[in-house]
Amino acid sequence: MLRSAMLTFRMHRFEVLLSAGLMALTAISAIVVQGHVIAANPPDECWAQNWRFDDQGILTPASRECRRLVEAFWPVAYEASFVTSPIAVAIPFVVGLLLGIPIVGRELELRTATLAWSLTGSRIRWLLVRFLPVLALALVGLVVVAWLVAEMARAAHPWNYLGPGRIPNLTELGSEGPTLVGRGIMALGIGLLAGAVAGRTLPALAGAAILCFALLFVGAPALQNVIVDRVAVWVEGSPELGGLPTLRSLRFGFRDSDGGFLSEEEVYGEDIDPRCVGCTYEEYERWINENLVRVEFAAPIESYPVFEAAETALTSGIGLACMVATVPIVVRRRPS
């Protein structure tokens, strides 16, 4: 088994080395960034306290000391994670497609499948021998990368980790932790299936990449919206003003002093609230600020694990479904 795994890695030497190299670089970069920013990180109290807009309209911590520390930290954090964070988002797709497509696609393209399939009565066994070592490599690599990137993000974006048990703010979703592994499994499965269907690597790469990006940019937000709708609660405050660690506010409204709820349309509609007697529109704006409390229908930070688990399960599920769907194609396919 070990010998077969080594042969598989040797067959796909280029992709294996490139993927392993990219994952190693990302992991090392995450460690370096973490070490770099952790020293400059202001204490948690600076992020947790109420922030306000300063004279230039910039959101800053209330205390002067915190403001100084935070101002010194911004450039360090942004510069440090400027490269690593986007790479971390891309790496599962790059690794998944690089490793998944050639498993069957290149064997068909270079006609090596003809030799292999003439030797084995069980193409399923052949597929498993070729695929499992690659899956193991991708899983181990991506788990390490996901964990290290999460550690880096905690150090570089501390304001996103102020929730109970330091769970991340929902803005971190998809850029660290298990979601990265799930996306990698999805890309690997899609790549494997695309290679088996197309029988050629470049068309398979193009098709699989388009599908992955569609799922990333259309599917992931759609899934998040579905979850937001289920877990969202009405909370006071505004996400922009700190102290309300939420990802997505679906809509907002207002509560009056009696606890009554007014929708956005009711407050900002055509008619001025009759309680603001004789108000002009300018005076009405002031009246709103003085008499109503803005409330958001938003996902609370505690719901992060729900989002994370849902996305990871869905992406891993898509990947596994693609892997399973590859089996009958390999069994029935005619080697070129």
Place this chain on the structure above:
Amino acid sequence: MTAEPVLEAIRVSKRYRRSGVWALRDVDLSIPAGTMTALVGPNGAGKTTLIRSFIGFERPSGGSVRVMGIDPQRDGRGAVERVGFVSQSTGLYRNLRVGDHLDLAASLRRGFDRASAATHLDELGIPLRQSAGDLSGGQQAQVALAIALGTRAPVLLLDEPLASLDPLARGDFLRILVRDVRGRGATALLSSHIVSDVASACDAIAVLGAGRVWLHSPIAVALRDHRVVASGTTVEAGPVGDFVRPDGTEVALVRSSDPALPAPTLEELVMGYLAASRPSRAERLRAA
């Protein structure tokens, strides 16, 4: 041809969906055990399609094939396990070493005889440590043959393995193939369009043209039962086909064992049948 058939094609037809071309039309062929049969015919005759059908790589549009009584479409595993296969494109992994290919075969095929495969290659001076990508076409074919022979399969299917080899390499290839097949009493079907090469190696010949089998006979019998006459000569025999010799003489192949008439060479025998397989001018016009 009375021995138990090892390879059987029963009214096999194959039409490729995309091109609409009929590669095989109602082919009947029965290869007895222990024989080495040359499957000859021009490019596009259907040789590759027929051979690939036996290993289950092509699904016949009609009819069926059997490998030692097994239909590859029903029991692909059973068929593959009884066959050693060499394809025209050897299918070697360019970035693996020769020895890796033997390891690969051993991991995929139960009972693969790595030692004998390595001995074959050693005999030909092909180092196991050499990368397959650095081998010549002839050496690649030898590696593919060594792998096929290492399976110790009772049936060997060889799809134009000689096509890209020089005469010396072809000689080496056939020598090792014949020794192994005869030594083990295996059955081999070797497709080629180079008639002169297979003449010395095979004991039977099947001529495939335009998707049909035109002749299937032991080579000695085929040569005994045919004669070559000048075109237009009237003889008491069945005419097969007219063809032109390389020197420009127009001759005809006829079914006859008249000792007064010259016997054909194997090449002439094939040319006569291939001439017969060509559609007539009227048929071509009708098809057009």
